[in-house]
Amino acid sequence: MDKPIIDDELWKRIEHLLPQPKARREKYPGRKPVPDRAALNGIVFVLRTGLRWRDLPAEMGCGSGVTCWRRLRDWQQAGVWDRLHELLLAELRGAGQIDLSRVIVDSSSVRAIGAGPKTGPNPVDRARPGSKHHVATDANGVPLSIILTGANRHDITQLLPLIDAIPAIRGIRGRPLQKPQVVYADRGYDSEPHRQRLRDRGINPILAKRRTVHGSGLGKYRWVVERTHAWFHNFHHLRIRYEQLATIHEAFLKLAACMICWNTLQRSAQAF
Known part of the structure; x- marks a missing residue:
């Protein structure tokens, strides 16, 4: 080639x-x-x-x-993808492309071919084996952290781990960024104890409540994470989990996150 x-x-x-x-x-x-x-x-x-x-x-x-x-x-x-992700996030912050005024979390389920670690019966796919990609993005849709679990794990179980997994983002002089001001999430994350834990960390939780009418207005903030999931699924190997070893699928996820950050950095450079 x-x-x-x-x-x-x-x-x-x-x-x-x-x-x-x-x-x-x-x-x-x-x-x-x-x-x-x-x-x-x-x-x-x-x-x-x-x-x-x-x-x-x-x-x-x-x-x-x-x-x-x-x-x-x-x-x-060896932790190559984690370090590359932190490096690219720092460059994005230096280019003014990181906005931690809010963080949006969401998950998407994918079918898994065969069993393996971090798979489980998918409740939205007739209990076939599947996995979940849990993602936290900044206000621009840049992926900040990503976690792999079985498809039967509830979204709320990964809310705090996603926030904790956000690396310290450097890139400019001064204190690195890590803690968002606000966290947005859909009804799957409705939990008063988790709201309180976020408040204890100085983070304002805006989590949609179950059994309420649609039209909360959160969609104008949450759409970026849906777009980020679409970016991940542009990598065809992530649409279905083929790898039985969870570490290999996680490596692909982290490499894809790095590629998304690199593409965002390239677009920002072309804008000037």
Whole structure:
């Protein structure tokens, strides 16, 4: 493929975050390993297209699907995607693209092919195995934190973990941002104890109440998280959970969040 999937500017940010490869033996070093950038191209290609690992085109030069899978696993264990996410959030804040005046939380369910950790009977899919993507975004729809659970986990159980998982966002001089002023959520998060816990943290909870008429007006704030879920589902590999290992699916989720942040940063740069 002529054009690399990961452009040069993004690769510069990723390259120094990757763990150093093991030293090769001087005698009988074995086959030369696939370059990290080539393996990352293969990983992102699978993420975007939903292709099976074994069907990666040989002409991409990324080695076998097993090689790419192992790199994704190792980089996830090394915390590469978490650090990249924090780096991109800091750049977005420096560009004036982070707004923590409000945070919006929501979840979406996806079918899981087979059982595995963090799957469960999906109540909206005839109890077939499924998982939930719980997402918290800022006022602009930038993904701040994402959590994977089984599809049978109630949304409210992840409200506080999502808020706690928001990293400290630097990017400009002064104290880093981490705590939102307001949290918006739909009726699935209606819980008075959780409202009080948010208030105890100095956060104003605006959570829709169950058994009330529609027309609360929260839609004019909450639509951004629905758009963010759509951005995640533009990565075809996230529409259905194919990976039995939860860590691999979580790695894809975090990599997708980084790609969304990078695309937002690119759009903001083009606007000037």
